[in-house]
């Protein structure tokens with residue numbers, strides 16, 4: 001069974017939908033591989049103007065890392081390999097030379113919020129819940145999410161969201177500036193297409209040039225160093241008793 005559905009619009013959008021609705025679109029290694037492949041394709045292909053990332057089903061955009069798989073990563077080194085793999089993919093998404101959108105079709109939790117943070121625009125279905133809840137699991141963001149949040153929101157706002165580690169409504173996240181549009185969600189893709197139409201009327205060269213004007217600052221050694229230091233710090237927390245207990249408590253509940 002496919003873990004992701006990739007579709008092309010004739011107007012230049014590539015849609016990448018995580019397709020594990022029964023696991024609330026949790027990210028496993030197969031999803032990572034497919035996302036990596038899609039980002040590389042969007043980078044190269046001059047017919048593609050924008051990438052939209054979403055989830056299938058009505059419940060969730062993405063519930064973060066697949067806890068049923070990643071619970072078996074017991075050592076710092078094992079956790080680091082997984083976190084660096086996805087962190088590297090999100091870094092390439094952040095610095096992709098085409099504009100990107102997270103189309104949040106439902107709950108976004110943990111790594112799901114990090115995935116959305118790597119995108120340039122975040123549009124959410126009304127009523128969606130957004131939770132940078134990693135702190136409540138005894139870890140931190142581990143895919144570069146905090147570093148990206150500090151780039152994209154005012155410092156105190158970003159820190160407040162991370163330290164609270166609560167689920168926040170899309171409407172509130174719009175007020176904070178993390179969500180850029182709250183959509184009714186009757187036909188989410190069409191609502192998204194309408195918002196993107198003015199951008200898509202530009203040539204791919206113009207879109208690429210503006211995106212590179214933004215992304216160059218994230219290609220500095222200093223930024224990369226901060227991004228991957230966050231990943232290393234999360235790896236160290238991964239094997240803690242607090243984190244193991246939090247994962248077991250979730251898995252035993254469901």
Ligand SMILES: CCC(=O)SCCNC(=O)CCNC(=O)[C@H](O)C(C)(C)COP(=O)(O)OP(=O)(O)OC[C@H]1O[C@@H](n2cnc3c(N)ncnc32)[C@H](O)[C@@H]1OP(=O)(O)O
Nearest residue numbers: 022023024026059063064065066067068107109110111254
């Ligand atoms: C890399 C680091 C990180 O990403 S840390 C963050 C990890 N993620 C989480 O803690 C989120 C865990 N999931 C949840 O809180 C809930 O499932 C959310 C997303 C709110 C959805 O709730 P609800 O609609 O009631 O569904 P549910 O809990 O009954 O789950 C349905 C089935 O999906 C599964 N599922 C869900 N999330 C994950 C996940 N992250 N990894 C693995 N499996 C997940 C549940 O276990 C459940 O499976 P089953 O039907 O019992 O087999």
